[in-house]
Amino acid sequence: MKNGFIFFIAERFVKIAYYFNLVELIKFLTARIEAKFGNTKGRDAMIWAKGLGIDIYIVLKWLAVMIFWLESSENTLAFILTAYLLWSNVFTYFFYHVWENRHLNDVNWQRRRFISLFQSISFNVFGFAYLYRFFAKPDLKWLENLPENMEGPLSLMFSCLNLFGAGSILVTPQTFQGVILLTIQTIITFIFITLILSNTQINKDS
Numbered sequence: 001m002k003n004g005f006i007f008f009i010a011e012r013f014v015k016i017a018y019y020f021n022l023v024e025l026i027k028f029l030t031a032r033i034e035a036k037f038g039n040t041k042g043r044d045a046m047i048w049a050k051g052l053g054i055d056i057y058i059v060l061k062w063l064a065v066m067i068f069w070l071e072s073s074e075n076t077l078a079f080i081l082t083a084y085l086l087w088s089n090v091f092t093y094f095f096y097h098v099w100e101n102r103h104l105n106d107v108n109w110q111r112r113r114f115i116s117l118f119q120s121i122s123f124n125v126f127g128f129a130y131l132y133r134f135f136a137k138p139d140l141k142w143l144e145n146l147p148e149n150m151e152g153p154l155s156l157m158f159s160c161l162n163l164f165g166a167g168s169i170l171v172t173p174q175t176f177q178g179v180i181l182l183t184i185q186t187i188i189t190f191i192f193i194t195l196i197l198s199n200t201q202i203n204k205d206s
Contacts, residue, residue, distance in 0.1 A: 014095065014099060017091055017095075018095060021088050021091060021092060021095075022057065022084075022088055023053065023054060023057040023088065023092050026053040026054075026056055026057045026060075027049075027050045027053035027054065027057075028053075029053065030049045030050065030052050030053035030056065031046055031049045031050055031053065033049070034046065034048070034049035034052075035049075054092075054096075057092075058119060061085045061088070061089065061123065062123065062126075064081060064082075064085065065082055065085065065123075065126060065127055065130050068081075068082060068130060068134075069130050069133070069134075069152075072134060073134065074134045074135065078134075079131070079135055082127055082130060082131060083131075085123075085127060086123075086124065086127045086128070086188070089120055089123050089124060089127070090120065090124070090188050090191055090192065092120075093116060093117065093120045093192070093195065094191070094195055096116075097113050097116065097117075097195065098195050117192075117196065120192070121163070121192055124163075124185070124188055124189070124192070125156065125159045125160050125163065126156070126159070128159045128162070128181075128185045129152075129155040129156040129158070129159035129160075130155070131181060132155045132158060132159060132171075132181070133151055133152060133155035136177070136178055136181055138174075138175070139173060139174055139175040139177045139178030139181070140171045140172070140173055140174060140178050141171065141172050141173075141174045142154070142170065142171050143169070143170050143171070154170065157170065158170045158171050159185070162182060162185050162186065162189075163185075163189050165186070
């Protein structure tokens with residue numbers, strides 16, 4: 001443990017979380033399919049296949065929560081899957097753009113990182129909006145005199161405002177569960193800000 005026991009524990013925690021992340025299974029499957037049926041072989045083909053796996057995962061997580069929303073799902077399974085996808089969303093960005101960032105000088109990788117950051121934050125907003133809309137209604141008190149039948153757009157608006165700590169202008173939590181949900185979104189937002197700052201390259205000549 002030449003880097004200390006705290007680093008050792010953190011490294012083990014990240015490794016365990018890595019194997020519980022659904023995107024790794026999808027990447028494994030796309031890599032196996034490419035290896036067996038692909039026309040090209042080699043490292044570039046595997047990189048392409050794994051990148052495809054990540055894209056498939058992104059599409060599937062968005063589709064899952066969209067379907068839950070359209071079906072007005074309020075069952076426990078939908079809640080657990082959404083919570084898992086929100087965790088997987090932030091962990092995937094952290095793992096590939098901070099923990100295992102090996103492409104700092106690759107322009108295309110930098111562009112992909114920006115796209116990944118945008119969609120990850122957007123999914124965070126959308127996922128929490130779904131939870132606010134269908135699971136936290138009794139736990140939140142909305143601002144009075146709001147338009148009727150606007151729960152969906154207002155939930156999205158509140159989730160977006162909560163990114164900047166301004167959600168209280170629309171909603172105040174009424175229960176401990178409501179406080180926990182808002183706190184978790186705030187913590188995840190802080191994690192994203194930390195990840196962005198940790199990847200900021202300062203120009204020493206400026």
